[in-house]
Amino acid sequence: MSTIREATSVRTTIKRLAVLSITVVVATALPAPASTSRFAAWQARRDDAFERLHVTRALVQTGGLSGAVRAAAGLANVGIDSKAPPAPGPSEPFGDLVAAVERAEETVRRAVDLAAVDPADVQQHVTRLIEAGGGSVPAAADAAVDQSALYQAAFVIAAAVDQTLRSELPSGHAAGTAVTVGCEVLDQHPALCIGGSGANRYEKDYALLVDLGGDDVYANSAGGADPTRNGLGVSIVLDLAGADRYETSLPAASGARAVQGAGVAGVGMLVDAGGNDTYAATSTTGGVPAQGQGFGSLGFGMLADLAGQDSYRVASLGPAVGFSPAAGQAYGVLGAGVLVDGGGNDAYALEALPSSSVNQDGVLVVGKPYVQGQSFTGFPAAAVLADTAGDDIVLMQARTAPVADDETRPVAEPSAGVEGAGYGFLGGASVVLTGGGKTTWTATAVARAPFGSLGADADAFGVGELGYGALHDAGGDDAYVVEAISRAVQRTVVRTGCGCVDALAQA
Numbered sequence: 008m009s010t011i012r013e014a015t016s017v018r019t020t021i022k023r024l025a026v027l028s029i030t031v032v033v034a035t036a037l038p039a040p041a042s043t044s045r046f047a048a049w050q051a052r053r054d055d056a057f058e059r060l061h062v063t064r065a066l067v068q069t070g071g072l073s074g075a076v077r078a079a080a081g082l083a084n085v086g087i088d089s090k091a092p093p094a095p096g097p098s099e100p101f102g103d104l105v106a107a108v109e110r111a112e113e114t115v116r117r118a119v120d121l122a123a124v125d126p127a128d129v130q131q132h133v134t135r136l137i138e139a140g141g142g143s144v145p146a147a148a149d150a151a152v153d154q155s156a157l158y159q160a161a162f163v164i165a166a167a168v169d170q171t172l173r174s175e176l177p178s179g180h181a182a183g184t185a186v187t188v189g190c191e192v193l194d195q196h197p198a199l200c201i202g203g204s205g206a207n208r209y210e211k212d213y214a215l216l217v218d219l220g221g222d223d224v225y226a227n228s229a230g231g232a233d234p235t236r237n238g239l240g241v242s243i244v245l246d247l248a249g250a251d252r253y254e255t256s257l258p259a260a261s262g263a264r265a266v267q268g269a270g271v272a273g274v275g276m277l278v279d280a281g282g283n284d285t286y287a288a289t290s291t292t293g294g295v296p297a298q299g300q301g302f303g304s305l306g307f308g309m310l311a312d313l314a315g316q317d318s319y320r321v322a323s324l325g326p327a328v329g330f331s332p333a334a335g336q337a338y339g340v341l342g343a344g345v346l347v348d349g350g351g352n353d354a355y356a357l358e359a360l361p362s363s364s365v366n367q368d369g370v371l372v373v374g375k376p377y378v379q380g381q382s383f384t385g386f387p388a389a390a391v392l393a394d395t396a397g398d399d400i401v402l403m404q405a406r407t408a409p410v411a412d413d414e415t416r417p418v419a420e421p422s423a424g425v426e427g428a429g430y431g432f433l434g435g436a437s438v439v440l441t442g443g444g445k446t447t448w449t450a451t452a453v454a455r456a457p458f459g460s461l462g463a464d465a466d467a468f469g470v471g472e473l474g475y476g477a478l479h480d481a482g483g484d485d486a487y488v489v490e491a492i493s494r495a496v497q498r499t500v501v502r503t504g505c506g507c508v509d510a511l512a513q514a
Contacts, residue, residue, distance in 0.1 A: 014355055062479050067347065067393045071172075072165035072311055075391060079307075079343040080158045082436035082475070087159045100176075104170075105199060107167035108215045111160035111274055115232075115240040118156035119272040119305050120480055124148045126271045126304035127264070130296075133385035134330070134377060136433065144341075144386045144433065152272075152305045152341050154387070155342035160274045161307040161343070164243060167280055176247060184401065186392055192219070197239065204248075212237045212261045213244075220248040222282075224349050228263035229253050231299070232273030232306065236262035240273040250282040250315075257290040257297055265298035265335070270306025270342060281314040283351075287336065292366065293326035297333040303342035303388070316351040316397070320358070327361035327374025327408055338380045338434065339388035350396040350442070356404075357381055357427070363408035371416045373455065375403035378454070381427040384435025384474060392428075396442035403427050403467065406449040423452040425491075428467040431474030439469075443482035451490040462493035 035067035059082060073089075080087050112300035129148050188208045190200035200213045204220035212228045223246065232242040237259070257265040265267070266288050288299035300321055302308040321335040336357050338344040360374030366372055379385075381403055384394040407421040426432070428448060429439040450467035467489055469478040 026060060032083045056475065056477065059436070059475070060438060060479055063391065064440050064479060067391065067440060068395065071169040072309070072347075073162055073169050073349050075311070075393070076158065076162045077344050079339075079345055079389040079391050080162070082391070082438060083154065083158075083343065083387060084152050084425075085158050085389075087155060087162050089162065095341075101171065101201070104167045104171050104217070104243075104245070105215060107163050108243055111164050112214065114160040114163075114240045115155050115273050118153045118160065120151040120234055120505050121272055121343065123151040126306070126307065126340075129305055129386075130332075130334070133340055133432070134332070134379075137386070148305070148341060149386070154342065157270070157274065157307045157342055158243070159391060161276070161309065163310070164241070164274065164276055168276070171245065172280060174214040186224075190216070203249050210260065212239060212242060212259070212263065214239055216239055216244045218244075218246040218249075222249045222414075223251045225251065225253045226255060226260070228259040228266040228275075229255060229268070230275045230310075231259060231261075231263040231266040231269045231271075232275035232279035233265065233269075233271040234253045234265040234273050236271075242273070242275045242367045244277045246279045249279050251279060251284045253277070253284065253286045255288050255299070257288060257292075257295055257299075258372060264296075265302045265304070265308065267299040268346075269299050269302040269308040269335075269429065270304075270312030274307045276309045277311070279312045283315045284312060284317045286310070286317065286319045286426075288321045290323045292332075293328040293361075295325060296331075297321050297323040297359075298335055298338075300335045301337045301344045301346035301390075301392070302335045303339045303344045305340070306342045308339075308343070309345040309347070311345075311347040311349075313349040316353060318354045319346075320356040321380065322356065322358040322360065323376065324360055324362070326364040326371045328364060329372075330375045331359045331361040331379055332377045332379070333357055333359040333405075334383070336380045337382040337390040337392040337437070339383075339390040340385045341388055343389045343391075344380075345391045346393070347391070348394040352397045352444070353394060353399045355381065355399065355401045356402075357402070359405040361408050363410075365416070366419070368486055369416055371410070371414065372419045373408040373410060373421045375422050376407060377423075378403050378405045378425045378452075379427055379430075382437040382439045383427045383430045383432075384437045385432045387434040388436075390435070390437040391440070392438075393440040394442060394446075395440075396444055398444040399441070399446045401428070401446060401448045403449070404453075405463075406451070406453040407455050410455050421454045423454040423463040425450045425452045425467065426466040426470070429476040429478040430466060431471050431476040433473045436475040437477070439478040441480045445483045445484045446480065448486065449488045449490075451488075451492070453490075453492045455494045455495070463491040465489050465491040
């Protein structure tokens with residue numbers, strides 16, 4: 008016969024309260040002058056934190072896309088020339104936007120030394136440091152990127168998009184019932200694509216892609232700049248209308264490692280001006296991370312949806328082969344990640360849900376899912392997630408693959424981790440801004456394995472771990488849930504003749 012023992016422990020880490028408690032104890036033990044001085048310093052830091060938060064909200068709400076770039080630059084303490092470029096003279100349609108992309112490409116080429124650093128190595132280093140609870144920025148990585156140049160390139164493009172949206176835009180070809188693959192108005196791959204007002208399906212990556220309307224499908228990187236993979240230091244998508252579907256499997260067909268407004272050693276921007284849209288960036292290949300939707304790694308990534316009821320999902324669903332990371336929806340490492348939603352009732356999901364696999368030794372591998380995003384930064388960088396209005400549902404979850412109660416194979420030690428919703432680590436600054444609607448937030452990490460496993464950890468909703476993290480909600484009836492659950496399963500076999508009653512009671 009066999010019996011099953013299951014133990015469940017829920018562990019909530021409240022680091023900020025622990026730090027506050029230590030500060031109070033130390034302060035009461037000091038002489039009065041030192042205590043007063045330390046309290047004054049704490050007040051100054053607090054005042055500075057709130058000032059940064061309110062400046063960020065003001066820039067995002069009133070400054071357009073270029074204001075969002077300025078907000079991110081301010082959080083990262085990066086200086087840029089925030090003067091708007093001069094208004095363009097008469098030119099061909101979108102000529103000013105083309106010129107802005109060309110200027111930005113020149114700047115980006117000087118901004119990142121790709122011979123000195125690989126963005127993937129930097130992201131893995133961030134994960135290791137978080138697990139270790141501290142560390143330092145790799146000197147080679149810090150020296151290899153000029154963040155000021157990256158932000159300047161992003162600002163030039165954002166200001167040009169703002170100007171374009173204020174201009175009288177050309178009309179596309181008459182909408183038809185058939186789906187057009189590619190760009191029927193103008194196709195100059197890989198530099199420029201203009202699609203009409205009908206239904207289009209886009210499969211190639213461009214430096215600049217403008218769609219004039221219609222219900223479109225984007226199977227490309229949709230504003231994913233990754234110069235070593237798809238050859239684009241700058242990639243911009245501007246969709247002016249329609250209920251669009253952004254559906255990309257990672258890596259993208261072009262090789263891009265991050266999609267839908269993502270910069271990997273470049274500047275990527277996806278701007279959708281209206282319609283009820285769906286965004287999905289999914290990895291189903293073991294070992295391939297799911298990354299996108301306002302993602303910057305040694306780069307600047309922005310996704311801006313200006314109207315409509317939208318859904319966003321970044322998901323790692325491949326077989327477990329070790330770490331199964333999902334990162335995005337405002338993620339920045341030595342760069343910036345920005346996601347701005349202009350209103351509507353929206354749904355966000357950032358998930359790492361690996362399926363199990365068996366290694367060559369017959370060990371069941373259930374994975375180490377890791378989720379970082381919905382405003383997460385590591386190292387000097389910035390992340391901004393702003394949803395200005397509507398009733399929203401926001402989910403982050405990392406779950407190891409399930410283990411059957413009658414499993415007899417050895418199970419590899421798993422772990423599950425979630426960090427986000429305003430999480431600033433090691434010099435990073437992350438901010439979440441929401442409107443006055445009803446928002447439901449859930450951050451869940453679940454690990455299922457034998458006793459003695461590493462377990463689960465979840466940190467969310469304004470966490471500053473050697474960095475700056477903030478969540479500011481403007482009103483409404485909201486719910487916040489943080490769960491870190493480690494369920495352990497052990498099988499005990501009771502042999503005939505051993506005293507089954509006693510053995511069963513022990514099991």
